[in-house]
Amino acid sequence: MFINFVFLKSKKSHMYTFSEENYLKAIFHLERMYPSGVSTNALAEQMETKASSVTDMIKKLSDKDLVNYKKYQGVKLSRAGKHTAVSVIRKHRLWEVFLVEKLNFNWDEVHDVAEQLEHIQSEKLIKELDRFLEFPKRDPHGDPIPDAEGNFAVFNKVLLADLDKGEAGICVGVRDSTPAFLQFLDKHNISLGKEIKVMEKEDFDQSMKIKLDQAELRISHQISGNLYIKTT
Amino acid sequence: MFINFVFLKSKKSHMYTFSEENYLKAIFHLERMYPSGVSTNALAEQMETKASSVTDMIKKLSDKDLVNYKKYQGVKLSRAGKHTAVSVIRKHRLWEVFLVEKLNFNWDEVHDVAEQLEHIQSEKLIKELDRFLEFPKRDPHGDPIPDAEGNFAVFNKVLLADLDKGEAGICVGVRDSTPAFLQFLDKHNISLGKEIKVMEKEDFDQSMKIKLDQAELRISHQISGNLYIKTT
DNA sequence: ATATATTTTTAGACTTATCTAAAAATTGCA
């Protein structure tokens, strides 16, 4: 959505442009899907830009030792690159919590603003924000917030789609956090913390009937495949 | 301190780059001192940049009808330019309040972070931040926060230096808000809201002896000339 | 294995915001 860049007079060594930080974050997220290296095209799609631009930026990141890169081989984050990416993700998610908890934002409204706030440079700001929010462990979509050292708490969660008939659990996160999906969930009163039980599951299209708040609801595989559940 | 710029894909008409916003803000502040028009050099000094860069930017702002500009005649903000400048100042000062009130920042630490936060684009963010902070009227340095319509509350304040012997008032603001001055005030327990009474005033160097918290303190004209007082 | 298709990189260009150096306009002083 945004293409931003920042320059700071008397730039400190560990300060990167908005664009660099956005690339590092994108590579971090894509590395889960492509653990052997993120391709130029995959990154271009994620960044909503052209492959040629990606190549240019990868070279820049590689020169700064933020990524390991060999031509035509894709990129992986270096230790330093991962550190920066995680720090940006931490800031993004803390700001999301702030927006929802303190500023009355709905969970489908926070992303674009957090995309801007995540680039604010101030150690103290984020340390104090964390304290102010009482050290939250998850953002409004259920995604884990890495601690100041960059460690993600591990949660045992499973997709609702993978539950069998009769199984139940607590809704703890969303895989898709686009406004459209989140608004769908709002509309049907599905929110984090709610108990969901699988009443029926169709072999044909994987749709299921679930119990939620004493009511029953039929949902498609596209829905159940994007909801994370902690089984009880 | 910072030179920033932002681009947004599918840029809305009333969105400006960091740099544009910073120039508008600087012109706004300088217009008080130069009501007939802000000179290129004055603006260059304020922006810590070169006159040639200022000329370039002024042309850009003029093309966008944010300033009125005739070559060699200096600039003045247009109605639209003033609107944007005030909006940035509003955001800056609200964020300063947030940092001090909620995040334990001292008043000498807020400026650089607020310089970054003031450029975040979100109507809702600033509306909700204002509400969250309970609609503050002044920032931590006593400067007025314009309301959502851009109106500044008018305060009747006077420089401590202009008080005569025997006069007293409440400290309501600082003219200089550099960390060095603010730290000096902290060190001597001078803060907003305190009552100050002029006990003696030297004709020779304008220094004065003031009463503060039952104690007496001798301060130079450089100090009294940067403290705003509301006379009681 | 070789030709085709796809992916990736390179080359050259554009924009924003900056700079230096030189030219033009204005101001100020004697």
Added chain:
DNA sequence: TGCAATTTTTAGATAAGTCTAAAAATATAT
């Protein structure tokens, strides 16, 4: 008033991040 000093603008460069179009490398498929 007229020449020097100052201020402002112009001209030409640079850097970051982007783009398009073409070339190079890799992957695929018969």
